[in-house]
Amino acid sequence: MSLGTRLRERRERLGKTQLTAARELGISNVQLSRYESDDRKPEPDMLGRFAEYYRTTADYLLGLTNDATMDGPAAASTSASEAAAFEEFIRNPEHGLFFKDYLDAPEARQEEMLRFWTFLREQERLRKPDRDPE
Known part of the structure; x- marks a missing residue:
């Protein structure tokens, strides 16, 4: 493929x-x-x-494996570090309101919120400093 x-x-x-x-x-x-x-x-x-x-x-x-899952030690540590960074972010009173239900949410909802935060963080990283936000 x-x-x-x-x-x-x-x-x-x-x-x-x-x-x-x-x-x-x-x-x-x-x-x-x-x-x-x-x-x-x-x-x-x-x-x-x-x-x-x-x-x-x-x-x-790239076709180097037919296993599409992100399982394994590298994926687990990345996920754990992302979750830790996210929890630190949401504990900040200025940020936490948006994600206030994360800590009490079911695991599936937590994963969804973490993906959303990761996406937002990546978009911010890619944004050029000299360009106005859209």
Whole structure:
């Protein structure tokens, strides 16, 4: 299975349209279409963004493994460190109100909120300092 096919398969598994996924990834729909049709290969940083967004590994996307799960020691430690950073963030009174129910939420809801925070943090990191927020 090609990289493009795996990207499309993961997007569809998440129930995302190409337009929605492209917008959330910060790329154009045309660009995502080219990746999915194997007309274009992503740079390493984009491959990493795809793996994170599609909740899989770069190894899976590249066809080095057929295991699409993010299990394993590296994934667990990344997840644990992300969760710890997120909990520190929400304990700040200025930030915590938005995510006030995280600590008491069921595990599935916590995972969803953590993914949302990770996405927001990545978007902030990618934002150019000289550009006004949209």
